[in-house]
Amino acid sequence: MKGLVVVLLGLALVSAIGASPARRPVVPAMFVLGDSTLDVGNNNHLPGKDVPRANEPFYGIDFPGGARATGRFSNGYNIADFVAMHLGFERSPLAYLVLKSRNYLIPSALTRGVSYASAGSGILDSTNAGKNIPLSKQVQYFASTKAEMEVVWGRRKVSKHITNSFFLLGTGSNDLFQTKPKSQADVAALYATLVSNYSAAITDLYRMGARKFGIINTGPVGCVPRVRLLNATGACNDGMNRLAAGLAAAFKSGLATALAPTRLPDLMYSLADSFAASQANFDNPQASVFKNADSACCGSGRLGAEGKCMRNATLCSDRDAYAFFDNVHPSQRAAEVSAQALFVDGPTKITAPISFKELGEKR
Template sequence: MEPAETMVGYRSAMASTALCLLVVSSSVLVTTAAAAGARPPAMFVFGDSTLDVGNNNYLSGPDVPRANKPYYGIDFPGSVSTGRFSNGYNIADYLAKSLGFPWSPPPYLSLAPSSGRLVQAAVAGGVSYASGGAGILDSTNAGNNIPLSKQVQYFKTTKSQMVAKLGSRAANLLLTKSVFLFSVGSNDLFVFAVAEQNKSAAGQQRDAAALYASLISGYSAAVRDLHALGASKFAVINVGLLGCVPAARLHDASGACSGALNQLASGFDDVLASMFSSLASRLPGFAYSLADYYGLSEATFADPRAVGYTDIAGACCGGGRLGAEAPCLPNATVCADRDRHAFWDAVHPSQRGAMLTAQNFYDSRPGRYTAPFNFKELAQTSL
């Protein structure tokens, strides 16, 4: 199945709504969407492979990471490999479902050739710009993904097309009520860790401080640019326990987590929290919910059986030690009990892991894994 065909279900489900919205007046357009209940009019998605629903399928080059072949999608409806780095749905899908949509909005690159389709998708439920391998820095895995800065540029193009077809007032009202989902930073930290592995501890600490400054500068610029374009509600997922993914555990003889990589992630999460707190105090009409993927992962791995996991160290699809020495390809070994594995492949959560993550971030008690409130409350916030 071609990448564009994988989104036919989404467009079919939303087409009548979008066509109706495009022919009514701009004022009624947004008012109707806002009056639909708790569901925001749209969700716009930015980030990496944990949220990508197929943008990388449209990128050329032999080194572009793609999830467009079995066994990816084995548990997706129709067992289709859509470009999601999962055995089924991913975190963006489950958060979209919680917000009232069928699943994640479609990938931008599947819509970009047609301004009409792009605006229709944006109005009907949003657009995803997320790209596997992407980082906050343009240099992270350069040439093989859509970095955050370019994702923001693609959104700017989307906004201009919306204004052209709907008018600036209607477009801005829709964006103000929409949710902007982020999950990015892991790839920057992975790349940094590999480059620093032969340096002294003091050198790594010094370089990490410089890295954090660069990452926060890039992240803040992206958020501020989107805010200037009309975004108001930011649902943000921090970086999880990077040292506990199967690929990281491979470097320890006993399969233990990498404490250094986890420490690197924790340090970034601290400065990320400070950044959003600062932005909220300075930007008018700005609201955010910061989800603690790191804390949720810690709690899950401390008592995996409480959520039904029997394996939190190995990949379900792959090969070799921990299932992480070989990629998840059509000739890979696939576990039968996928819902009992925390990880689908060497670095990505299983479909069930994505579901549990989204559930906790959407409506768990504020202060447990989200602050200052959860994603549900963010979506319902009036600005």
């Protein structure tokens, strides 16, 4: 499956919407690593006809400042944008390959940050190989960025800058679509490999000075329209959801061990339980804040999931009423609600051990 599976974090949290993002950034910069729910244009600059791209209408139809495709798999902003807003920025930092093409990488890295996220990527290099920037390569790109920053600012200033910056990570769902474990032993081996590789990537970033990690866990991948399409009733795929739930649990326990203070002193993280938060909505669609939580707003055929979102596709008129914009990705409204869930305190809090808000404000 091309692109990335939706990460719907808190569709039932509409009552929490309304808190204004900070007017002044609480961190010096934000660095983003992950897949298409976070990609803001990197894939548009990758060669190859099979690279998943969001570079034509109707993507970006609601993007502020004039409807245009920006490389985001959304009708407007994506969740990286809304996380950035809550931290006090205007929107997500620009894509690494965009900044490189404009010779503006270092100014952005020193003032706003950089996004390395790439649609179709996963924790494993083999996931959709050759069609994206895998997580390991994204980490390498950050290392290169850091080296260039040090040439301009010096090691001491850059070290402080990185230590106080916010690192947003969201990946793992695409890996599930690329594997078909045949036994429980295969499932266990898959989880172990994904947790190990993910932990290694975070550890590499830690060794380069990163200390604040906001991590978005895998959601119920069996409930996206493209998967529902395979069921005659349009129901979620329970098998895929069990696989995703198991990975979410493995991340929760595995990362807690790998990122423990005894191993990585001063590291702080917030892990979002996106599976539990969004599964409740799919189990009880009547309670959903969206009028449509099973079909694509932009597409064609049954559930809007049989065709791609493109210029000649069918486009819904009320995009805020749809949880999904295309057959795998959330709408701008769903991304907004999801990001709010990461920062809200109280009974609706889905993050542990602290919220994204608390993580950003930590010193």
